[in-house]
Amino acid sequence: MRIRLQLLIALLGPWLLGAALANPYETTLDNGLRIIVKEDRRAPTAVQMVWYRIGGMDETDGSSGVAHVLEHMMFKGTPSVGPGEFSKRVAAAGGRDNAFTSRDYTAYFQQIPKEKLAEMMQLEADRMRHLNVDPKEFAQEIKVVMEERRMRTDDNPHAKLFEQMNAVAFMAHPYRRPIIGWMSDLEAMTAADARAWYDAWYVPNNAYVVISGDVDHNEVFALAKKYYGPLASRPLPQRRITAEPLQEGPRHITVKAPAELPMLVMGYKAPVLRDIDKDSDPYALQMLAAILDGHDAARFNKKLVREDKVALSAGVDYDTTARGPGMFYLSGTPSAGKTVADLEAALRAEIARVRQEGVSDAELKRAKAQLLASEVYKLDSVFGQAMEIGQIEAVGLSYRLLDRMREKLQAVSAAEVQAVAGKYFNDDTLTIGVLDPQPLDSKPHRPTLPTRH
Amino acid sequence: MIRPFFRLLTIFLVLLAALPAAAGVAIEHWTTAAGARVQFVASRGLPMLDIQVDFAAGSMFDPAGKSGLAALTHALLDLGAGSRDETAIAEELADIGAQLGGGVDTDRASVSLRTLSAPDKQAAAIDILRTALAQPRFEAAILEREKTRTIAGLKEAMTRPDSIAGKAFWAALYPDHPYGRQATPESVATLSRDDLAAFHARHYTAANASITLVGDLSRGEAEQIAEQIAASLPPGAAIPLPPAPAVGAGGTTAIAHPATQAHIHLGLPAIERGNPDFFPLLVGNYTLGGGGFVSRLMQEVREKRGYAYSVYSYFMPLKQAGPFQIGLQTKRSQAGEAIGLVLETLDRFLADGPSEAELAAAKANLSGSFPLRLDSNRKILDNVAVIGFYGLPFDYLDRYQERVKAVTAAEVKAAFARHVQPQALRIVTVAAD
Numbered sequence: 026m027r028i029r030l031q032l033l034i035a036l037l038g039p040w041l042l043g044a045a046l047a048n049p050y051e052t053t054l055d056n057g058l059r060i061i062v063k064e065d066r067r068a069p070t071a072v073q074m075v076w077y078r079i080g081g082m083d084e085t086d087g088s089s090g091v092a093h094v095l096e097h098m099m100f101k102g103t104p105s106v107g108p109g110e111f112s113k114r115v116a117a118a119g120g121r122d123n124a125f126t127s128r129d130y131t132a133y134f135q136q137i138p139k140e141k142l143a144e145m146m147q148l149e150a151d152r153m154r155h156l157n158v159d160p161k162e163f164a165q166e167i168k169v170v171m172e173e174r175r176m177r178t179d180d181n182p183h184a185k186l187f188e189q190m191n192a193v194a195f196m197a198h199p200y201r202r203p204i205i206g207w208m209s210d211l212e213a214m215t216a217a218d219a220r221a222w223y224d225a226w227y228v229p230n231n232a233y234v235v236i237s238g239d240v241d242h243n244e245v246f247a248l249a250k251k252y253y254g255p256l257a258s259r260p261l262p263q264r265r266i267t268a269e270p271l272q273e274g275p276r277h278i279t280v281k282a283p284a285e286l287p288m289l290v291m292g293y294k295a296p297v298l299r300d301i302d303k304d305s306d307p308y309a310l311q312m313l314a315a316i317l318d319g320h321d322a323a324r325f326n327k328k329l330v331r332e333d334k335v336a337l338s339a340g341v342d343y344d345t346t347a348r349g350p351g352m353f354y355l356s357g358t359p360s361a362g363k364t365v366a367d368l369e370a371a372l373r374a375e376i377a378r379v380r381q382e383g384v385s386d387a388e389l390k391r392a393k394a395q396l397l398a399s400e401v402y403k404l405d406s407v408f409g410q411a412m413e414i415g416q417i418e419a420v421g422l423s424y425r426l427l428d429r430m431r432e433k434l435q436a437v438s439a440a441e442v443q444a445v446a447g448k449y450f451n452d453d454t455l456t457i458g459v460l461d462p463q464p465l466d467s468k469p470h471r472p473t474l475p476t477r478h
Numbered sequence: 479m480i481r482p483f484f485r486l487l488t489i490f491l492v493l494l495a496a497l498p499a500a501a502g503v504a505i506e507h508w509t510t511a512a513g514a515r516v517q518f519v520a521s522r523g524l525p526m527l528d529i530q531v532d533f534a535a536g537s538m539f540d541p542a543g544k545s546g547l548a549a550l551t552h553a554l555l556d557l558g559a560g561s562r563d564e565t566a567i568a569e570e571l572a573d574i575g576a577q578l579g580g581g582v583d584t585d586r587a588s589v590s591l592r593t594l595s596a597p598d599k600q601a602a603a604i605d606i607l608r609t610a611l612a613q614p615r616f617e618a619a620i621l622e623r624e625k626t627r628t629i630a631g632l633k634e635a636m637t638r639p640d641s642i643a644g645k646a647f648w649a650a651l652y653p654d655h656p657y658g659r660q661a662t663p664e665s666v667a668t669l670s671r672d673d674l675a676a677f678h679a680r681h682y683t684a685a686n687a688s689i690t691l692v693g694d695l696s697r698g699e700a701e702q703i704a705e706q707i708a709a710s711l712p713p714g715a716a717i718p719l720p721p722a723p724a725v726g727a728g729g730t731t732a733i734a735h736p737a738t739q740a741h742i743h744l745g746l747p748a749i750e751r752g753n754p755d756f757f758p759l760l761v762g763n764y765t766l767g768g769g770g771f772v773s774r775l776m777q778e779v780r781e782k783r784g785y786a787y788s789v790y791s792y793f794m795p796l797k798q799a800g801p802f803q804i805g806l807q808t809k810r811s812q813a814g815e816a817i818g819l820v821l822e823t824l825d826r827f828l829a830d831g832p833s834e835a836e837l838a839a840a841k842a843n844l845s846g847s848f849p850l851r852l853d854s855n856r857k858i859l860d861n862v863a864v865i866g867f868y869g870l871p872f873d874y875l876d877r878y879q880e881r882v883k884a885v886t887a888a889e890v891k892a893a894f895a896r897h898v899q900p901q902a903l904r905i906v907t908v909a910a911d
Contacts, residue, residue: 067523068853100771109781112771117839119846121770138849168784172739176787176807180639180737238853283736285634321556322568330627331564337627361630391572398575398594404524405854465637465736 049414049424050242052249056258057230060249061424063237063410071142071238072408074134075149076415078233079226081128081204082349083264088218090206093126094170095222099133100124101162103155108162111148118144126204129348130419136408139239143248146234150252153232156223163216171212174205182282182460186290190458193278194292198269200349230258233418237411269350276456284462286337289365290356291372294454295343297351301426301433307345308433309441310353310449314341315392316384316442317375324375324388325357335363335371345430346420353449365459379446384439393435400431503858505865505872506697512684514708517866518700519692521855527595527693528859529604530580531611531707532867534717535587535681538656538797544673546661550621550628551674551681552580552587557620560609564620567606576603578610584657585797586867587681590859595694604703611682612710616674629663640807642733643741643908650731650904651747651801655723683714688866692859722798723747730905740813740910741805744820748802748897751795751868755893757881759793759802762890764840765832766824767791767804772839778823779806785816793897797868802898813910825900831891845879 049063081092102108115122120137135145178184188203195201206214234253236245272294298307318325318341325339339357355376359368403409414424506518537548556578557564571578576593589611593603635641645660652658689707691700725747749755760768767775767790779789789806804824808816832840852858852875865874 067521068849070849070853109771109777113839116769116772116843117846119843119848119850121847121850136850138846141846165781165784169780169787172785172808173787175739175809180739283637285637286630320568320572322565322572327565327568331623334623334626337630358630361626391569394575395572401524401526401594402577402592405526405856407853462637 049237050246052246054229054250054254056254056256058249058253058256059233060246060253061233061235061414061418062240062242062245063235063414064240064242065237065404065407065410066239068407069139069239070136070407071139071236071240072134072136072411073142073145073149074132074235074411074415075153076130076132076233076235076419077227078130078231078419079222080126080130080348081202082199082266083226084199084202086202087210088214089202089210090170090204091214091218091222092131093204093206094167094211094214095219096124096126096131096133097166097170098158098163098219098223099152099156101159101166102157103151104157105155106148106151108157108159111152114148115145120145127419128200128204130415132415132419134408134411142236142240142245143252146248146252149234150256153227153229153253154256156227158216158220158223160216163219167211167214170205171208174208174211178203178205179208182280182284182462183288185282186280186288186458186460189278189280190290190292190456193276193458194272194294194352194456195269195350197267198349199266200269225262228259228261229253229256231261233415235411235415235418237414238407266349272454272456275452277459278456279459279461281461281463283465284460286358287365287462288356288358288460289368289372290354290458291369292352292354292456292458293450295351295353295449297347297420298345298422298430301422301429305433305441306445306448307351308430308437309445310343311345311434312389312392312437313379313384313442313445314343314353315395316379316388317341319392319395325372328375329357329368329371333371334360335367336360339368339372346417346422348420369457376446376450379443380450383443386439389437389439389442393437396431396434503852503862503875505862505875506700507866507872508701510684510689510705510708512705512708512711512713514684514687514689514704514711515866516700516704516708517688517690517862518695518697518704519858519862520695520697520700521692521858522694524855525595525694526592526855527600527691527695528590528592528855529607529703529707530588530590530690530859530863531607532688532690532863533587533682534585534686534797534867535677536583536585537659537661538584538720539677539681539717540656540659540661542659544665544669545659546628546666547669547673547677548587548681549582549661550624550666550669551677552582552589553624553628554616554621554674555589555614556606556610557624558615558617559606560613560615562606562609567610570602571606574599574602576606578607584800588863604706608707608710611707614678616671616678618671621669621671621674625666625669628661628666632661632663632666639735639737639739639741639908642735643743643906646731646733646908647743647745647803647904647906648801650729650906651726651745652723653726655747655798656720657723657747657796657798657800679712680714681717682711684708684711685714685716687711688863690859690863690866692855692862719798722750725899725902726904728901728903728905730907732910733906733908735909737909738810739807740810740816741807741908742813742817742820742910743803743805743906744817744824744903745801745803746898746902746904747799748793749795750799751797752870753795755896756793756795758885758889758893759897761837761840761844761882761885762827762832762894763791763793764844765836766827769840769843772843774823774827775804775806775820778819779808779816783819785809785812785819789820810909810911813907817905817907821900821903824898828891828894828898828900831887831894834887837885837887837890841883841885845882848879
């Protein structure tokens with residue numbers, strides 16, 4: 026404990042000391058609901074986030090998208106708060122509210138002047154157990170969700186490529202289904218499906234509340250007991266998550282869509298953190314990602330875009346945490362006169378260069394310096410601090426270990442980065458997705474969806 | 479170990495002084511010897527500093543036939559400057575954890591720097607910022623590369639229904655004003671190094687600069703940094719504006735596209751920054767389409783009929799009359815019905831104005847949410863940079879809530895009548911059946 030604190034002070038400076046000692050604070054109510062409070066007194070505002078441990082990956086075939094549809098329905102009222110009234114009350118309080126659904130979780134938040142926190146807690150507690158899922162409201166809202174799908178995915182070639190690529194990279198694990206849901210599942214969904222989802226998963230013992238901002242944790246704990254305390258807990262249904270079988274050969278997918286430029290995505294199966302202390306490869310992969318794509322002169326941009334001009338853009342995407350399996354994505358758009366194959370060869374060559382020659386101490390030091398500075402910048406946003414806690418908890422890890430994660434990242438060696446470049450980038454676990462751009466002929470490519478009368 | 483605690487104590491005292499719950503922020507302001515305007519807000523809670531330098535160097539200043547010049551000039555600032563090449567700039571910034579960013583809109587070219595306030599890091603970061611602003615190299619090979627990338631990006635954007643609709647909307651509203659001109663692959667292809675150098679020399683000057691600093695600094699330190707930045711720029715002169723845009727005749731532009739959804743924009747040129755009708759329009763628009771889920775447009779279009787995921791309206795005050803805009807996306811086969819519904823909702827609002835309950839709700843949210851507009855250094859920077867660049871009164875934030883609360887329903891109706899004439903509305907659709 027003492028060593029860790031000293032390291033933190035050395036790394037981040039003495040001003041963090043007060044914050045590091047006790048903050049955040051935590052309590053657990055009798056019904057199993059955890060309350061985590063991060064005090065930050067810089068401005069007279071607060072954010073409340075309610076996180077449910079339920080997301081797209083908990084759905085089953087035929088009902089893809091129900092987690093997200095329920096998120097929409099959560100604004101449709103309870104016996105004591107009418108349809109649309111939730112947003113009206115938040116607005117009247119001078120607040121902003123919204124929600125988001127991921128593969129791993131569903132979360133709701135309000136940003137408010139601090140004196141309105143109690144009212145927001147009362148509202149969230151109310152809809153945690155008392156939601157109305159009215160069939161009439163559902164019939165309108167499912168149309169909105171279909172419009173959302175058209176906007177986000179059907180008319181967005183890059184999103185469509187990622188959607189179909191995931192469906193190929195994961196054959197069995199539920200990550201193969203899109204969070205927004207397949208259109209035919211949305212068309213078939215009923216209010217009863219949404220109701221069943223809510224009844225099964227929206228209970229205090231499947232949720233946690235993160236509150237940050239200009240608040241006193243003891244006062245927040247008392248309010249939590251008052252509003253969330255009376256809600257009954259209930260045993261959760263068993264989760265049956267199909268494990269992804271080992272991938273034993275490369276997979277290819279092509280998506281044709283109206284666009285000017287092709288796009289290439291190469292996704293390799295990669296580990297994520299399960300044990301913050303014992304795992305090491307995810308940290309090395311994160312540093313590799315930073316060395317390849319962490320700043321304007323990182324390897325991809327410097328070599329592929331600026332020097333060789335084989336790509337108009339090139340990037341890396343890798344998350345160290347997830348409930349399900351991980352992927353390390355390389356992606357890019359080839360320059361005019363270069364092909365997708367040229368770009369693929371160039372991306373592979375960059376990974377091979379790390380594998381064969383390693384990375385320099387200067388590159389590694391640079392990536393670590395950026396990480397350290399970003400830890401300070403992160404504190405500028407109360408919302409960002411609550412998000413960080415919520416997200417790490419969502420994958421089953423503790424926010425108390427965030428500092429330990431930072432230490433482990435700072436301790437990654439050049440040899441470890443070189444080792445993961447050799448270990449995870451082989452064709453047996455590779456999925457390649459290509460966007461094949463089609464000319465715009467200005468006519469609809471498909472008939473508009475049949476109406477369901 | 480005394481120092482940290484002493485430091486924390488001073489932090490809280492400073493915060494109490496600087497951020498009273500209901501008021502704005504304490505903006506200090508002055509002009510440098512070289513003539514640049516400076517705004518400064520001390521915020522000592524975190525060991526970091528944000529600087530933004532805004533120049534009157536947005537796309538409205540693109541010469542005819544050279545659309546895209548402002549954006550490309552801005553893009554090349556940090557791709558080689560002074561003694562550093564583009565790699566050295568990016569690596570040195572990363573080495574100290576600093577972030578250089580910014581953007582170009584119709585009016586402004588902004589360059590922003592975020593750095594730790596530790597003296598060695600801060601000094602190195604500011605040196606790079608100064609060099610990028612004052613001594614960009616505009617190397618020929620890099621210019622060619624960036625032109626190629628820009629042209630590819632423009633061609634890609636010309637396939638996307640949202641980009642097509644956005645560009646067509648501005649072109650329809652401003653047929654005879656620079657706000658309506660768009661960069662094209664052809665216009666970007668003509669740009670030369672001389673064009674960039676001339677644009678830079680004319681626009682990136684002290685007279686044209688507004689410098690905003692927010693963070694862990696004393697007034698004295700802020701003055702010193704602002705002097706350094708301004709002194710490295712040529713003095714320059716204020717840039718004259720083109721004649722104000724006129725509101726033209728209404729009409730519809732329909733563009734074919736194979737997308738599943740129609741993208742729809744309606745609007746007209748409305749108000750400039752500082753217009754006295756700003757607060758009545760802001761408060762009124764909250765009820766019409768600015769207030770998220772509680773707005774009339776959202777109620778009618780989304781909540782009652784499920785026509786769209788997103789529908790909104792806003793006023794965007796600019797240096798000269800910026801647009802009033804309504805936007806939505808809907809299944810292409812129901813575009814006509816959705817437009818009819820939007821126009822009906824707008825007409826009813828123009829005829830009746832907000833109800834007393836709606837007006838009260840708008841004021842409660844806009845004044846009540848005021849603290850959320852200023853609860854991070856980043857947000858304070860954004861707000862104060864706008865005040866500085868557009869020359870808004872320095873008590874703008876202090877008086878914001880009071881001016882919102884003072885708006886009457888009659889003022890809303892009169893202000894909308896002055897700025898939103900239904901017969902002058904331009905309607906742009908992409909992919910509507």
